[in-house]
Amino acid sequence: MIKLMLSTLHIRRSWLPSLSVSIAILIILRLSSFMIFAIEQPTKSNKIKSEKHLFILSGQSNMQGHRPDEAFTPTVKASLGNEHVIVVQDAMGGQPIQRWWKEWKSSDGKKPESTGDLYDRLMSKVRSKISGQKLASVSFIWMQGERDAKMSLGTVYESSLRGLYKQLSNDLDRKDINFVIGRLSDFDLKNSRYPHWTMIRKAQVKVAESSRKFSWINTDDLNDGVSRKGKKIENDLHYSAEGYKKLGKRFAKHALNLIKKSDSNKNTND
Numbered sequence: 001m002i003k004l005m006l007s008t009l010h011i012r013r014s015w016l017p018s019l020s021v022s023i024a025i026l027i028i029l030r031l032s033s034f035m036i037f038a039i040e041q042p043t044k045s046n047k048i049k050s051e052k053h054l055f056i057l058s059g060q061s062n063m064q065g066h067r068p069d070e071a072f073t074p075t076v077k078a079s080l081g082n083e084h085v086i087v088v089q090d091a092m093g094g095q096p097i098q099r100w101w102k103e104w105k106s107s108d109g110k111k112p113e114s115t116g117d118l119y120d121r122l123m124s125k126v127r128s129k130i131s132g133q134k135l136a137s138v139s140f141i142w143m144q145g146e147r148d149a150k151m152s153l154g155t156v157y158e159s160s161l162r163g164l165y166k167q168l169s170n171d172l173d174r175k176d177i178n179f180v181i182g183r184l185s186d187f188d189l190k191n192s193r194y195p196h197w198t199m200i201r202k203a204q205v206k207v208a209e210s211s212r213k214f215s216w217i218n219t220d221d222l223n224d225g226v227s228r229k230g231k232k233i234e235n236d237l238h239y240s241a242e243g244y245k246k247l248g249k250r251f252a253k254h255a256l257n258l259i260k261k262s263d264s265n266k267n268t269n270d
């Protein structure tokens with residue numbers, strides 16, 4: 001090690017008489033200690049690369065119809081690396097948000113006997129996937145609200161959405177979860193079939209624009225075309241086959257933007 005350090009410092013034998021031997025040895029020892037420390041300590045970038053990015057996808061029928069492997073997962077893996085991405089999806093068609101948020105109450109303060117069962121099912125999948133893993137980021141992707149609009153539950157949807165996010169943050173013990181919300185489409189802008197359709201659209205946007213960790217995507221152009229069953233649809237409740245692919249790409253784009261924004265803020269604060 002001493003020979004190596006002498007070579008590195010270009011210290012020749014002819015120079016040593018002009019230096020105190022004790023000082024030369026002290027310099028070499030100090031530098032060698034620094035080199036060993038630098039080699040042993042992982043850099044911040046290497047640490048981030050070894051951690052996983054978790055994406056949690058949930059909601060009702062339009063999330064159920066979304067197939068992550070078509071567009072969402074390939075997009076996030078292309079950006080973050082195959083080995084650094086965990087995608088968990090769990091959805092069920094025709095369900096109100098009360099089946100996710102455990103503290104849900106109606107506008108008159110009534111609480112159903114059972115709430116949060118679909119959330120528990122979702123989290124069971126999440127915990128099995130992240131066991132033993134270190135997470136660099138968590139992104140919650142949400143596509144739901146049709147049932148609440150149909151049941152005229154829009155007056156409590158904003159508080160329900162905020163409550164669900166807080167519930168997830170507490171359970172995962174993270175205050176930095178990114179939140180991407182799919183806004184309801186233009187299916188019933190007149191509120192003729194689903195009385196609170198536009199009310200819930202507005203609530204979704206309001207929540208999404210209330211935090212730099214939140215975002216929302218437009219789905220108004222996804223419900224025209226040809227369905228997965230080959231049926232032509234126009235302004236449908238559900239999306240076309242191509243629409244679901246676009247949905248995945250948009251979710252991925254917004255989630256990745258939030259992750260980059262979060263990384264940028266962390267680097268600025270360091």
